[in-house]
Amino acid sequence: MPPVRLILILGLTAFACGRPAAAVRADVLQREAEAQLQQYRTDLEELAAWCTEQGLATEARHTLDVLGPTDPYRLFIPELPRAAGPAGPPEDASREVTQWHRRLQQIRARHGTAFYDLARRAVRVRPSLAYELALAAIRANPDHEAVRRIFGYQKYLGEWRTAYEVGHLRSGRLWDERFGWLPKGHLHRYEQGMRWHDGRWIDAEEDARRRADIRNGWDVETEHYLIRTNHSLEAGVQLGEKLERLYAIWQQLFIRFYASQADVVTLFSGRAQRRGTATPRHHVVYFRDRDDYNRSLRAAMPNIDVSIGVYMPGMRRAYFFAGDDYDDRTLYHEATHQLFQESRRAVPLPGNRGNFWIVEGIALFMESLRREGDYWSLGGLDDPRLHAARVRLLRDDFYIPLADFTRLGMEDIQTDPRIATLYSQAAGLTHFLIFYEGGIYRDALVQYLSLVYSGRDTPQTLADLLDAPYPEIDRQYRQFLAETFEHEKAGR
Template identity: 50%
Template sequence: MGVGSKHNLFVARLLALLIAAVSFVASCAVADELVDGIRRQTEAYRQKLESLARWCESQGLTEEAERTRRWLHPVLEDRLLVPILPRKMGTLEPPEGESPVRQEWYRRWAALRKEQADALFALARGAIRQGRAALALDLALAALHENPDHEGLRRLFGFQAYSGYWRTAYEVRRLRAGDVWHERFGWLPKGYVARYEQGERFYQNRWISAEEERRLRSSLQNGWVVETEHYRVLTNHSLEEGVRLAEQFERLNEVWSRLFIRFYTTDAQIRALFDLRNRPPVANPVQHRIVLFRNREEYNAALKSRYPQVELSVGLYDGATRCCYFFSGPGFDASTAYHEATHQLFQEVGRSVPNPGFRCNYWVIEGAAMYLETLRQEGDFFVLGGIDTPRLLAARVRFLQDRFYIPLEKFCSLGMEEFQTDSRIGALYSQAAGLTQFFMHFDGGRYRDALVNFLATVYLGRDNPSSLSQLTGVRFSQLDEQYAAYMRSLPNLPMMRIEEPTRESRSDLGQ
């Protein structure tokens, strides 16, 4: 596809993280040097892109002019967009086979992007010096979106150059060991690939047919094991299904680890990442356990003794065994998979008490999982949140039409048992989803850092019913008013009725 071809209908190549940061700092009462610097840099970049777009028009490059103008685009206030970083190096090199004038446009565009990336990285390091770790990370991601081949930024996020691609340390170890990643079969010794593609399988030191392997692995105890950087999937469905699920969860991990980096690192650790004189330590990543049953019947039978109501669930995370359980086929629900795997990430990365939210603040445990279950891909971004997602639609209906709302001070006092045994549990889940959307997006993300700190406090077991008010620095009554104003500011809804899905009350049997 040529560089001038029609790109995604979705807001193309959105600098969401940078502009979200700008909209947040713009809400501060007193502007400071860093805030002014971000504003000035953003406006200067916009003007340079506009000049390039006009040059394109003078050369008859209509599509390139449109693409240039749309590169920097206003943020969508109701959702987060996390750039999908290209793995192949050299994406800013002029494409081959294009006309000289198109190549000249691409060279000029690439030069502007590299210049902007350097400027944003300088601002990010300034933010670190001022103790603004979250803002620094937003700026760094925005800079890497501009120049995916910026070595310092790639290193900051755990990548290194290897054979023309940006790889993690784990991937480099596998590749150096002679393995390659196959989209159907996962990591394989390079010499096995051709035989696997021809229908052979290596099993217990001998080659057999794929059909024979399926028979031998029909029992979960002898199932396929798929290992990726952060996951270990055991399944008796198929190798391909195990690989697909592992890749799905790796996407979740990528987004979660960027969005919630301050959940599992300290400000001092983040400051160290920005010191280019240091090489970030190579840590062995946590490998999360997943079990995928061949069908629902096997899922129910295996878990019934521990969870008598397991048939009401479509997946669960068991905190005791530190494992997620799902089944393949009809009934599998991707949003539930993300929901339960989010519980797993919060519980297993960093430190956590066995039962976070047991005494109070249980809503944020579920709220964060419901927010991450909205994960999807649109164009060149992973997307989270949105006022049109099922959970938020339910939250809006219950608040605006059903007039259901528990004041936040009371809501934060609810512990796990009180929350899960409440007869209004569906409405409680909806309110938790609505509040999480609010704290992530209200006023350009004013409370986003506070929410991440709140989650860390709850998972460490250091919370109390007043923790959220203390971390935001805002009275509960004022937060109630802001939430009401936020919900009423959203587009009007038609009259709707919420059916009570059983999954709402049974999505966390393992906890």
């Protein structure tokens, strides 16, 4: 067990005199959140110590594992259990094990509620803190009803399901991880190699032949996506699962990008479901291979050969291809462009006149999404984009001050021979805005994106939102990168 590190989920906030009232209240809430986290940790450690006294080594370890991984430079999003209700102790459990199980459930339930209560108070003041507290609540108690509703779930036949899933299940469909949504009665024949095509059964090879051209490909529908592919039904379904994962995390992290404060407050009140699927699905095309991708898209994009995925805002479609060059990071990058562009009214070319760096920066940041055990994580000191940013600034001393960087429009950056270096800086600055001082700039970042995508930004926008002149932010960024470097070197 590593030594207790408090900043871990929530981070420490520097508090300054003379901040506006909301900032002061955010500091108060941040300190309460840290105290709450510490209390939770203490309660778990006490229970673990009791387990050790009883000779229950496995239970002691399990108790400490409940806290989950922590890192001030990463966000951890738990993979939530589908089954509702905590599993009981094994039937042949000893009296001590039964007692341990009951005490652990009590601690988790109590702290889940405490984190949720704090989240509700934080939601008007600092939505990003409210989100982290909601994550802490659901980690502590995955069966907390009100928190489950924040994450879009309701209870259905002993499982946590989204409204969309409940609708499908009620109409007699099931989700199969190979074939996607199917009428229950079809599954057996699918497993036998038959496919339902234009109202009749044909064999899978015939189905694949008919779908070889992307114009007649498979259409895989998921909750928020419609995926057209001519690779295979199974590959379309797998891509859909990845996109839905990204979507779920994106919509929590950037909720204030598309929802009003009033909507978010209502959502956290426990009274409302999150918005349904009223918005049109995002369209994605997944080609069988690179050749098909190049051939189909060359007319729209003459230099398509150098890309391994692309979002075309004019088509409102993201395009990818299967094969050796396929890469999850590119999928998350382009799909992030799509989510920002399509989830609210947006100008056709955000960042065209300036502030283009953040359009790329946020997509580069979302590339870091990855699975680790029972968690998904974003960020991290080992992310290659952040690493490149540190090398450019700290070793090469390459840096374009924000006062100039924010003036660069899309064309300025995309035609600059130093484009790769500019992208590295954009990625580094985005990590900074998300993790600096425990996340004090995270809500400003979301507002910044909101203004850029609605075309209401100027080169001064970011400084106004952070309430600091650019040279000061440049200095903080340099300090942040130096700190991350030290942190990594120390191997903590």
